Amino acid sequence: MLLSVKNSSRKFDNGNVAFTDVSFTANSGEIVGLLGTSGCGKSTLLRTISGLDKGYTGNISIHEKEARDNNENIGFMFQEPRLMPWLTVLENVVFGMKGKKNCKTNEAMNLLAQVGLKGFEHHYPKELSGGMAQRVAIARALITSPEILLLDEPFSALDAFTKMQLQDLLLTIWGRKKATMLLVTHDIDEALYLCDRLLVFRGQPGELCEEINVSKERPRSRGDEQLAKQKEVILSLLNVENSN
Numbered sequence: 001m002l003l004s005v006k007n008s009s010r011k012f013d014n015g016n017v018a019f020t021d022v023s024f025t026a027n028s029g030e031i032v033g034l035l036g037t038s039g040c041g042k043s044t045l046l047r048t049i050s051g052l053d054k055g056y057t058g059n060i061s062i063h064e065k066e067a068r069d070n071n072e073n074i075g076f077m078f079q080e081p082r083l084m085p086w087l088t089v090l091e092n093v094v095f096g097m098k099g100k101k102n103c104k105t106n107e108a109m110n111l112l113a114q115v116g117l118k119g120f121e122h123h124y125p126k127e128l129s130g131g132m133a134q135r136v137a138i139a140r141a142l143i144t145s146p147e148i149l150l151l152d153e154p155f156s157a158l159d160a161f162t163k164m165q166l167q168d169l170l171l172t173i174w175g176r177k178k179a180t181m182l183l184v185t186h187d188i189d190e191a192l193y194l195c196d197r198l199l200v201f202r203g204q205p206g207e208l209c210e211e212i213n214v215s216k217e218r219p220r221s222r223g224d225e226q227l228a229k230q231k232e233v234i235l236s237l238l239n240v241e242n243s244n
């Protein structure tokens with residue numbers, strides 16, 4: 001097992017508790033979705049797993065090493081691309097590679113081609129659309145060949161069509177690299193389309209209330225009936241009416 005979270009909680013100095021007594025595991029190559037109402041601690045949980053937030057209790061380990069001491073290779077992608085405006089697309093992808101920038105250039109060019117940005121390597125972020133900028137963020141997250149990719153609502157700011165394109169792109173890249181992915185999303189359809197397993201959180205502080213296997217084989221159809229039934233289950237867990 002790659003990632004193990006055991007009886008973990010995160011209480012901040014001001015008394016806020018983001019999540020409490022959370023336990024789950026993730027296997028190598030799995031895509032695990034984290035769904036839940038706003039404020040139930042999903043982003044904090046991702047930051048904690050990444051080792052950026054070290055104030056948790058309980059155990060969070062990657063390859064049996066505590067997340068707070070972890071120096072494993074983890075990629076992070078956010079809702080917004082967070083590109084450096086003064087750097088080109090290519091420079092943004094290799095940014096943070098320190099001494100390895102030069103030897104990573106070929107790999108960055110290759111990744112940019114994979115995300116559909118061949119020819120845009122020397123453009124600046126202001127010359128890109130939102131979807132293109134998020135493609136750069138995908139390439140940047142993958143340049144270190146991370147074993148775990150943490151995705152915090154990576155497509156939520158995009159229009160529906162671009163979102164679907166990038167979901168498929170993510171699956172294509174996952175098919176090649178088989179990184180373990182943890183995906184925070186508010187979009188249940190996206191979670192059911194992409195993930196092997198879903199963790200449903202509820203409350204404030206957030207508690208893990210249900211784990212749901214999405215056993216449908218890939219490629220999945222977006223209008224699949226089995227997935228639609230699973231959506232009903234998730235909506236009722238979250239106490240939300242289905243408006244479709």
Ligand SMILES: Nc1ncnc2c1ncn2[C@@H]1O[C@H](COP(=O)(O)OP(=O)(O)OP(=O)(O)O)[C@@H](O)[C@H]1O
Nearest residue numbers: 012014016017018037038039040041042043044045
């Ligand atoms: N640095 C912090 N200091 C104090 N409280 C915090 C801090 N970061 C997050 N919180 C609190 O922790 C709780 C969980 O926040 P978090 O952003 O992890 O939730 P979320 O499920 O990702 O929310 P959303 O779905 O709206 O993005 C919230 O009550 C928030 O106010």
